Amino acid sequence: MKIGEIDKVMDGVSVEGTITAKGRTRSFISRKTGKRVYVANATLSDDTGEITLVLWNRQILTFDVGDKVRIENGYVTEFNGNLQLNVGKYGTITKI
Numbered sequence: 001m002k003i004g005e006i007d008k009v010m011d012g013v014s015v016e017g018t019i020t021a022k023g024r025t026r027s028f029i030s031r032k033t034g035k036r037v038y039v040a041n042a043t044l045s046d047d048t049g050e051i052t053l054v055l056w057n058r059q060i061l062t063f064d065v066g067d068k069v070r071i072e073n074g075y076v077t078e079f080n081g082n083l084q085l086n087v088g089k090y091g092t093i094t095k096i
Helices: 058-062
Strands: 010-022 026-029 036-046 049-056 068-079 082-086 092-095
Touching: 010 049, 036 058, 049 058
Parallel strands: 049 082
Antiparallel strands: 010 036, 010 068, 026 036, 036 049, 068 082, 068 092
């Protein structure tokens, strides 16, 4: 699938792209676990478009601007009117 084909909330998304931007890391206490978690938004781009990629905890340090990555079995949500690609616990993100 290409990023430009993502146009709604969906599951089972597999896509490749390049991280072209990465925002600052934020943290908060999880209501589920009571532990501090870290999150940062990145921009994932290919030749058809771009989407916000949500990076959590170790992913923030593992992936950086310029990395080409493959997301498998991710899911898309909408936040503040923008689509966001999430890896989730059933998906994977790898450098290629």
